[in-house]
Amino acid sequence: MSELKGACIIGQSGGPTSVINASAYGVIRTALDSDCITAVYGAEHGIKGVLADRLFDMSKEDARELELLKYTPSSALGSCRYKIADPDVDDTDYKRILEVFKKHDVRYFFYNGGNDSMDTCNKISKYMQKVGYECRVMGVPKTIDNDLYGTDHCPGYASAAKYIATSCMEVYQDARVYDTGMICIIEIMGRHAGWLTAAAALATEYGAGPDLIYLPERDFDMDKFLADVERVYKEKGNCMVAVSEGIHYADGSFVSEAKTSATDGFGHAQLGGLAARLADVVKQKTGAKVRGIELSLLQRCGAHLASETDIEEAVMAGRAAVENAVAGITDKMVAFERGTVNGRYACKTKLLPLTEVANAEKKVPQEWINAEGNGVTHDFIDYALPLIQGEPKLPKEDSLPRFARLKKVLAK
Amino acid sequence: MSELKGACIIGQSGGPTSVINASAYGVIRTALDSDCITAVYGAEHGIKGVLADRLFDMSKEDARELELLKYTPSSALGSCRYKIADPDVDDTDYKRILEVFKKHDVRYFFYNGGNDSMDTCNKISKYMQKVGYECRVMGVPKTIDNDLYGTDHCPGYASAAKYIATSCMEVYQDARVYDTGMICIIEIMGRHAGWLTAAAALATEYGAGPDLIYLPERDFDMDKFLADVERVYKEKGNCMVAVSEGIHYADGSFVSEAKTSATDGFGHAQLGGLAARLADVVKQKTGAKVRGIELSLLQRCGAHLASETDIEEAVMAGRAAVENAVAGITDKMVAFERGTVNGRYACKTKLLPLTEVANAEKKVPQEWINAEGNGVTHDFIDYALPLIQGEPKLPKEDSLPRFARLKKVLAK
Numbered sequence A, B: 001m002s003e004l005k006g007a008c009i010i011g012q013s014g015g016p017t018s019v020i021n022a023s024a025y026g027v028i029r030t031a032l033d034s035d036c037i038t039a040v041y042g043a044e045h046g047i048k049g050v051l052a053d054r055l056f057d058m059s060k061e062d063a064r065e066l067e068l069l070k071y072t073p074s075s076a077l078g079s080c081r082y083k084i085a086d087p088d089v090d091d092t093d094y095k096r097i098l099e100v101f102k103k104h105d106v107r108y109f110f111y112n113g114g115n116d117s118m119d120t121c122n123k124i125s126k127y128m129q130k131v132g133y134e135c136r137v138m139g140v141p142k143t144i145d146n147d148l149y150g151t152d153h154c155p156g157y158a159s160a161a162k163y164i165a166t167s168c169m170e171v172y173q174d175a176r177v178y179d180t181g182m183i184c185i186i187e188i189m190g191r192h193a194g195w196l197t198a199a200a201a202l203a204t205e206y207g208a209g210p211d212l213i214y215l216p217e218r219d220f221d222m223d224k225f226l227a228d229v230e231r232v233y234k235e236k237g238n239c240m241v242a243v244s245e246g247i248h249y250a251d252g253s254f255v256s257e258a259k260t261s262a263t264d265g266f267g268h269a270q271l272g273g274l275a276a277r278l279a280d281v282v283k284q285k286t287g288a289k290v291r292g293i294e295l296s297l298l299q300r301c302g303a304h305l306a307s308e309t310d311i312e313e314a315v316m317a318g319r320a321a322v323e324n325a326v327a328g329i330t331d332k333m334v335a336f337e338r339g340t341v342n343g344r345y346a347c348k349t350k351l352l353p354l355t356e357v358a359n360a361e362k363k364v365p366q367e368w369i370n371a372e373g374n375g376v377t378h379d380f381i382d383y384a385l386p387l388i389q390g391e392p393k394l395p396k397e398d399s400l401p402r403f404a405r406l407k408k409v410l411a412k
Helices: A020-032 A047-051 A063-071 A092-103 A115-131 A157-174 A200-205 A222-236 A274-286 A308-326 A378-388 B020-032 B047-051 B063-071 B092-103 B115-131 B157-174 B200-205 B222-236 B274-286 B308-326 B378-388
Strands: A006-012 A037-043 A055-057 A106-113 A136-141 A182-188 A212-214 A238-244 A290-294 A332-341 A344-353 B006-012 B037-043 B055-057 B106-113 B136-141 B182-188 B212-214 B238-244 B290-294 B332-341 B344-353
Touching: A006 A020, A006 A047, A020 A037, A020 A063, A020 A106, A020 A136, A020 A308, A037 A047, A047 A092, A063 A308, A092 A106, A092 A115, A106 A115, A106 A308, A115 A136, A136 A308, A157 A182, A157 A200, A157 A238, A157 A308, A157 A378, A182 A274, A200 A212, A200 A378, A212 A222, A222 A238, A222 A274, A238 A274, A274 A290, A290 B290, A308 A332, A308 A344, A308 A378, B006 B020, B006 B047, B020 B037, B020 B063, B020 B106, B020 B136, B020 B308, B037 B047, B047 B092, B063 B308, B092 B106, B092 B115, B106 B115, B106 B308, B115 B136, B136 B308, B157 B182, B157 B200, B157 B238, B157 B308, B157 B378, B182 B274, B200 B212, B200 B378, B212 B222, B222 B238, B222 B274, B238 B274, B274 B290, B308 B332, B308 B344, B308 B378
Parallel strands: A006 A037, A006 A106, A106 A136, A136 A332, A182 A238, A182 A290, A212 A238, B006 B037, B006 B106, B106 B136, B136 B332, B182 B238, B182 B290, B212 B238
Antiparallel strands: A037 A055, A332 A344, B037 B055, B332 B344
16 A cells, blocks of 8 residues: 555543553554654544544653553543444534544544444544545554453453452452451442453462352342352351442343342442442341442552553554554554464454444353353463563652653644 | 560451561561570460460461561451450450460560550550569551551551552542543541541642542531532542541541431431442532542552551561560560651661550641641651652562462461
């Protein structure tokens, strides 16, 4: 394909992760160093920043601060949850995007996000093709949920998984110090896919993790759950449970949202999350000391426990997006393929059509969940363990994190 | 004083911390290396293990595993919350303790804990004196709450403070990525003293922390709180708040336990903690997106964020207890005195009479809290910052924590 000169835009979308900025760094650094790319813009709050023509000139940033993006959690450029219309129904946004692209001579568009963001990316790609505006569009994957279709795993997942496993190991130490026994219920993110909750099994693999793990890939049965917990508590005097926020009954209703149920005794106003609610039910049933812990936002921004493998792969994904686009490729998402080099885990990038990945969801395979539906098999451990390896050398200032400080100079 | 030959017991008591085992290591290692001390026993679940004559022979442990105690959170020997009787009212326990001490020729007793534990330690010390049984008794301080009397700070506090400050900095990044604004309320431990909650100000000092901080040292006013939050949210479009679990109204009732109030609209069953409840009130008042996060057990067992200074001082406290006891001193608690060496923070041990520290509580000085009662002054930063310094080289196994694995061989 012919060389295409022009500016590029990088946008971040959806929920933050510990390494989404590492991907942004991969895009920005590679783009700044590219001869084809004449300007590198960061969109403020993803596609919303494009629509508002609020683009930061990344060439104005200090190189060292850009480098620090590798260790800065959350979305440094700002994120959005903006659902773009179907262009056949309403093309207002698309016309505006084209206008802004033309104004800044944008010929490369990189969008970093999860399922919904790949849908946005796909629609923009197809629109630009339709109107004949030459712009190479590449999706850069990101999600702690690890539910993107077609890729072995997603940047962001491993660091959250490592945070979850480490925190479970620590809480395990804490939640059994008294001789009086305790039941501890840990609520982990993942509305539809159980990848994050399954990561708690890594803690168990290393001797200090949950006895029971419930994923949204299986229907939740409160009676079975209570029986499981009682059995373990009786046997061991303690019990640690990991539950996905997305666990639901057979009828599809979320356990976290159930208003009243004869089985679980929920007749409460809805304060607190799932962990608090389950803790309440278990307490009523067993009379034991019970504590519910919600890992909340901590698990998706815990960059101090990031996996070096994850950081490196996140940068690689961003770099691959730019390199492939400059080489003439468009309308793809960068994905990961797992392999081995000298018998050890290795990961390389591949490209998937945006149409294929948009809105598709990858769940934990049923065969990786045990027959009882309260744990995962060793297949999961084999899958997840290589991903969390490696300790990054985290930049610190007075023993606290030194995150990137961007100037965010708006392009004229 | 004369040389005293005999066995020693180390017991852990009260809530765990990230470094209580580092103090245990300081005691155990120094005692094992001492010529005077003929056997080193770890009491299972603190004083309860003494009463039950369940003592672990620490000489049976692998030296490397003992060393790993420095990086293992929670109480490795097991803890208890056992309130020992007044010996003048009921001396049953004391007679039993004496019996066990005599059986194993225990001449040194080291008790590692907070306020209540120092009370236990003090009572045992006085009883042994009264009955004329020669046993040197030393308290080793421990508490994330930092509320022990007479010591500059307590082992365990700094690591929890570092966990809190780091987590706040990360959540700060996360809780402001969208252009839609958000209010985030973080609940931090500390029932009576605000030292831990104040640590969130370290995050603010480094550019990414709470806008508002409420300690239990000041009466809480819900109307004032809501006005504070609304003001900041209006000004900045985001607001981050740190609250101590122990905040209470002027009448002394805990905000976390208030059943119904015209002001706060609490008419709910009590699920979830303070953060969830305050989030609910703020949401009703402002209509903003609000998230409550409880740091829960994570903050007291987050050894992966331990302060190296804290670890070293915790070991030093344990070592000092043994060295002083062997040198003939008894009936004291090891405490810390802050000084400077070449203009830099330095810490040395001193000894306080157990009677003085038992049950006394040290709170955040009123003059370190701002006039509005919603933040701390720079005096606090100057106090806390040196304590959190230094990154321990954490032992890992496949990138997960490698905690000490004790054999716990019971003494005959």
